[in-house]
């Protein structure tokens with residue numbers, strides 16, 4: 053899919069790779085970007101080729117030049133053997149779980165997982181005869197104590213959704229692989245640019261492309277990459293569901309890919325600047341950002357990750373809910389809404405206590421999750437400064 057020679061492709065840096073992956077201008081009449089390929093029917097030239105399905109493209113659900121381009125680019129960037137696409141990040145999670153779990157299995161899901169992941173396990177997988185056990189995200193190699201003869205997969209997510217625990221993924225992977233247990237990672241926060249999942253032992257890595265791959269809050273997409281051990285099984289599962297994203301969404305994802313590292317590095321810089329500023333605020337009890345030396349997972353983060361993105365949480369000193377509402381309601385630059393990874397700053401209040409089962413969430417004050425966008429940092433601080441003033445006045 054890329055016209056780079058194998059030696060060049062071997063040695064190029066990640067930014068060069070993002071520019072070239074999944075793109076061959078010779079095949080596009082010289083145009084830089086591939087157009088969206090739309091289509092269901094693919095014609096076969098002869099009776100024989102139809103009977104044998106002996107051509108690269110056979111039907112709309114089985115792949116198009118658009119899906120090939122994004123899949124091959126993501127495979128290259130992730131250090132994977134195979135990638136399949138999905139219409140949303142959650143669909144990608146479902147696909148990965150359905151690839152590795154079967155009736156009668158016991159599966160281990162981190163207590164810090166994205167809430168809809170739990171809902172999928174607690175409804176669909178439960179109905180299919182799969183027993184889910186939630187585990188403390190701080191477990192590393194000790195995860196073996198939870199293994200049963202029928203344990204088939206461990207799902208990790210680091211940092212944890214909203215709560216930002218860092219997991220020892222290499223240690224969990226080593227333990228799991230001794231028993232051929234599949235390790236699935238939701239790698240959305242770090243992306244393969246800050247955490248190369250398969251190099252760290254992950255078998256199936258999920259990315260909600262909705263976030264940093266899109267980068268513009270106008271796209272929903274999921275990706276699952278697999279190592280050699282799981283590539284066939286993943287493709288087979290994908291083919292059974294045929295949950296294909298649309299060609300325009302793939303087009304937007306490929307466009308986002310080219311600038312993803314620049315945006316991520318900027319998100320990191322902006323996120324850290326805001327995290328440090330929050331640390332200095334008297335209203336803030338704690339900042340949950342793994343790149344801060346005071347974070348309990350900092351040492352593992354430093355060992356395994358090469359960067360941090362622009363999403364983190366803070367804990368406020370105890371105040372009434374109305375004070376938090378007064379703070380958030382008047383914000384002019386921070387929008388309130390779900391998802392993240394776009395160019396604009398966002399904030400949401402959250403409380404993990406209502407759904408956690410293996411660990412207790414008791415941070416000692418109201419919790420807010422921030423997505424830091426590309427605005428001028430001083431403007432963001434001014435907006436929050438006024439927000440903290442409203443908060444103090446409402447106490």
Ligand SMILES: *Cc1c(COP(=O)(O)O)cnc(C)c1O
Nearest residue numbers: 140141142166238240260262273
């Ligand atoms: C947003 C998100 C998802 C789901 O992505 P959608 O495209 O919104 O379905 C999955 N995992 C994590 C960690 C997320 O933040």
